[in-house]
Amino acid sequence: EAQVTQNPRYLITVTGKKLTVTCSQNMNHEYMSWYRQDPGLGLRQIYYSMNVEVTDKGDVPEGYKVSRKEKRNFPLILESPSPNQTSLYFCASSIGTSGSPLHFGNGTRLTVT
Amino acid sequence: TQLLEQSPQFLSIQEGENLTVYCNSSSVFSSLQWYRQEPGEGPVLLVTVVTGGEVKKLKRLTFQFGDARKDSSLHITAAQPGDTGLYLCAGVGGATNKLIFGTGTLLAVQP
16 A cells, blocks of 8 residues: 555654654655644645755754655654644655645654653 | 635534635645645645646535636535545645645534
């Protein structure tokens, strides 16, 4: 089954404790992206990757890092999480360019206390 | 900065009613996508409209792209509880062909 898999689904952590949210897709998609979804603010792009070893900042990149060492994986790293990073995070992929329709994962709900 | 405003923000209706959700911008988009997001899941693509004035139907859902490609609407006929969810429009535009998401419309259909 074609899918984007994120882990974990839920994560509660404390300020400053490094964490990684994994994302993997099995559709051989070139493009992958991370979004955060907050009430009243909609989906905002954090980082995206057009291909392996190519990553770029989205609209809200501060406090986040990503890497794209393999085509299928695109982890999101929070080196020193803060409470304002409490949010619902989605990984997405698409077959084409940044404007192509996206396949989303089921989300990771992160709480930073 | 391109913005996509959706209205209404919230909509609660009874099963069987009709409704329309609007997606408006002052910017022109090369194409526009509609997604539905159910609780606990990620958004799922419903349709992509590309041509100004285009109308697409998906069972009881009718999508229209404005003639000037600045706005779009989603009309649901005889809504059912299974239509409940967050409806998101997303436009493709700008020099980088970036996907810009709308603010969303949360629909609740009561049985």
